[in-house]
Amino acid sequence: MTAAGWRAWVLLCGVLLALAAPPLVAGQAAVTIEFRGEVHAKWEAIPRRRSITVPRGEIFEAVVRVRNKSDHEAVVMVLTEVRPQATAGSLVHLGCGPTFTLILKPGEAVAVPASYFVAEGAPEEVGTFDMTYAVYSFEALSPDPLQVGRRIYAARCVSCHGALGRGDGPIARFLQGGVQDLVPALREKGDAALLDAVSGGMGPMPAFAPALAASERRAVLLHLRSLDGGVR
Amino acid sequence: MARERVVTEAPECVLTDQDGRRVSLRDLRGKAVLVAFVYTSCPDVCPLMFGAVTAVQRRVQAEGRGDVVSVFVTTDPEVDTPDVLRAFAVRRGADLSSTILLTGSPAELRAAWDGFGAKVTRLARGLVDHSPLTVLIDARGIIRYRYLGGVLDTDTIAADVRNLLKNTTTR
Numbered sequence: 038m039t040a041a042g043w044r045a046w047v048l049l050c051g052v053l054l055a056l057a058a059p060p061l062v063a064g065q066a067a068v069t070i071e072f073r074g075e076v077h078a079k080w081e082a083i084p085r086r087r088s089i090t091v092p093r094g095e096i097f098e099a100v101v102r103v104r105n106k107s108d109h110e111a112v113v114m115v116l117t118e119v120r121p122q123a124t125a126g127s128l129v130h131l132g133c134g135p136t137f138t139l140i141l142k143p144g145e146a147v148a149v150p151a152s153y154f155v156a157e158g159a160p161e162e163v164g165t166f167d168m169t170y171a172v173y174s175f176e177a178l179s180p181d182p183l184q185v186g187r188r189i190y191a192a193r194c195v196s197c198h199g200a201l202g203r204g205d206g207p208i209a210r211f212l213q214g215g216v217q218d219l220v221p222a223l224r225e226k227g228d229a230a231l232l233d234a235v236s237g238g239m240g241p242m243p244a245f246a247p248a249l250a251a252s253e254r255r256a257v258l259l260h261l262r263s264l265d266g267g268v269r
Numbered sequence: 270m271a272r273e274r275v276v277t278e279a280p281e282c283v284l285t286d287q288d289g290r291r292v293s294l295r296d297l298r299g300k301a302v303l304v305a306f307v308y309t310s311c312p313d314v315c316p317l318m319f320g321a322v323t324a325v326q327r328r329v330q331a332e333g334r335g336d337v338v339s340v341f342v343t344t345d346p347e348v349d350t351p352d353v354l355r356a357f358a359v360r361r362g363a364d365l366s367s368t369i370l371l372t373g374s375p376a377e378l379r380a381a382w383d384g385f386g387a388k389v390t391r392l393a394r395g396l397v398d399h400s401p402l403t404v405l406i407d408a409r410g411i412i413r414y415r416y417l418g419g420v421l422d423t424d425t426i427a428a429d430v431r432n433l434l435k436n437t438t439t440r
Contacts (some may be wrong), residue, residue, distance in 0.1 A: 094271060129271065132398045133313050133344075135319045147290075156270060156418065192396060193312040211317055211420050238360060239315035247348045248310035248395020 050087055066164075068155045070128070072099060073169040075154050079107040082170040085148070096131065096156045101170045103144060104137055104146035109177045113139045114191040115149070118207065120167040127159035128166050138192050173200060182252070186260030188254055193245070202264040212241055223265045231258055270418035272425060279406045280305075280384025284342065285372035287355035295410065300336040301329075301433050302406040303426070306387040308345035309357040312417025316361075320435060321421040322403060323363055329427055330367060335408075335434035339368045343397040344389045346378050386415075389392040405429055408437045 068091060072084035085100040105111050115137050119128045131152040139147060155166070174191045176184050190198075197212065199205035202219035209216040223231070235254050237246035245254060279302075283293045294302070296369050305322045307315035319341060326339040343349035349357075354370035372378070382399075389399040401419040404412050405426065414429050 041294075042329070129420075130400075131400055131417065133315065133401060133419065134309060137398075138392065147406075154271060154417075158270075158422075192393070193310075196313050208313060211314075213320070243310045243312060243316065243319065243357065243360075243362070244353075245310060245352045245395070247350075 058167075059084045066160065068163070069165045069225070070097075070099070070153075070155075071165060071167050072101075073167060074101065075169075077106075077172065077175075080113060080172050084170060086170075089157065093155045093159055096152055096154045098150050098152050098169065100148050100150045101116075102146055102148045103141070103170075104142060105141035105175075107175075107177075108143050110140065110142050111175055111177055112188050113175050114140055114173040114188070114195075116171050116173045116195070117205075118171055119150075120169070121163065122193055124160055124166075126149065126162050127156045127163070128168065129154055129156055138188075182185050182256040183259050183263060185253065186258070187255035187258050187263075189249065190260045193256070197242070202261065220223060220265050221262065224260055228258060230245060231261060270416055270420060270424045270425070272422075272429075273415045273417070275415055276414055277385065277412050279410050279412050280403075282377065282381040282384060284373040284377055284381065285351060286371045287351050287358060287365070289351045292339070293344060294406070294410045297338055297340070297406075299408050299409050300338050301408060301430050302340055302438075303403060303430070304340045304342060304385065304406060305403040306344050306354045306382065306385070306389075306399055307341050308343050308395075308397050308399070309347065309349050309353055311397070317419055318403065318421060319363075320422050321426075323361070323368060325421075325423050325427045325430060326367060327348055327364070328423075333337075334429070334431055335437065337430055339363075339432070340386075341368075341370045343370070343372045343378065344382070344387070345391070345395065345397045346372055346375050347391070348395045362413065371377070374419075385412075396420065405433065407433045424440055425428060 045119055071086055071233060074083040082103045082254045089097055091097045103113060196218055197206040197209050197216045204218045205215035216259055232254060235257055236246040274284060277293055283291055286292045303322050305318050307318050322339050325336045330337050349372045354372060358368060358370055387400045387402045391397055403416040405414040407413050
């Protein structure tokens with residue numbers, strides 16, 4: 038058989054195999070994930086592709102390219118947000134956390150891969166998810182305690198407490214009883230009580246004393262106070 | 270949550286529990302064992318996984334269908350010493366007669382993570398990216414289910430545990 042003949046034969050086999058494949062049934066219906074990024078004067082977070090269509094349950098990889106466009110070394114916190122929010126738990130990240138942290142030199146860009154799948158129990162009526170990469174904070178690498186505190190808050194607190202401490206972080210709704218608004222607690226409690234909570238944990242919140250130095254915990258307190266306009 | 274039915278022998282691993290004792294998964298034969306991979310300073314889904322797994326264990330154990338044990342293998346040996354694990358469990362009201370938290374040397378833990386198929390990447394002190402993996406092991410040491418996802422469906426897992434225990438007692 039000639040080369041052209043082989044090509045035709047292979048093509049025919051491919052078509053027959055595709056026709057013989059079982060059709061998608063309810064519960065395995067494909068879902069489309071549309072990726073969005075953001076472009077800013079100092080940074081950009083651009084997904085490698087605009088969308089992907091995958092069967093429920095199939096693991097796929099998404100890559101976002103993050104670039105520091107400023108003239109200084111910076112700490113970049115990127116948060117992934119999923120819409121519709123009510124079904125965000127159906128899009129499962131195969132890792133721990135909706136945020137990631139990068140330290141980038143001026144002009145440096147890195148590609149960040151992450152794996153996901155759409156749970157087979159995801160609502161049938163949701164055919165499309167929007168996944169947005171949002172830069173939550175972008176700061177010059179600095180020993181300034183307030184900036185250190187803001188950086189730690191973004192990495193370790195924002196997933197439950199939300200960007201402004203309002204208890205509206207991406208996983209807050211999965212916690213029994215939700216997450217309380219921090220602002221009233223900031224007005225009622227003294228520094229010692231707040232440091233105790235950060236150090237020893239509270240309810241499902243981890244104890245950070247084993248993971249953070251005392252100076253880092255005090256830096257978090259500084260940032261918490263700044264959330265309420267520095268009430269104390 | 271993704272749920273996968275499997276039939277594969279659980280890897281043998283000997284690690285250190287919250288009281289500093291050496292514990293082998295083999296010691297738990299005869300019981301249904303839920304093993305989850307978490308770390309105590311996780312600011313994300315690990316507290317949810319810990320709550321869900323201990324809730325399933327308590328619920329099925331209370332039904333009197335057989336012994337169920339929750340095992341948590343840390344993904345952060347740098348922070349999670351036995352004392353830290355114990356404080357974590359006590360503060361969450363875990364029943365330490367049926368809940369075991371395990372740590373070990375980096376090499377021991379790496380073998381355990383690899384054996385169960387958990388990917389673990391250290392990002393910073395007390396900050397780790399890892400597969401949100403939970404597995405259900407039967408009384409003979411065979412992994413029967415793998416659950417992936419930080420938000421676990423406790424009703425489904427409880428039903429799987431009940432089925433395992435039923436099959437164990439009727440065999």
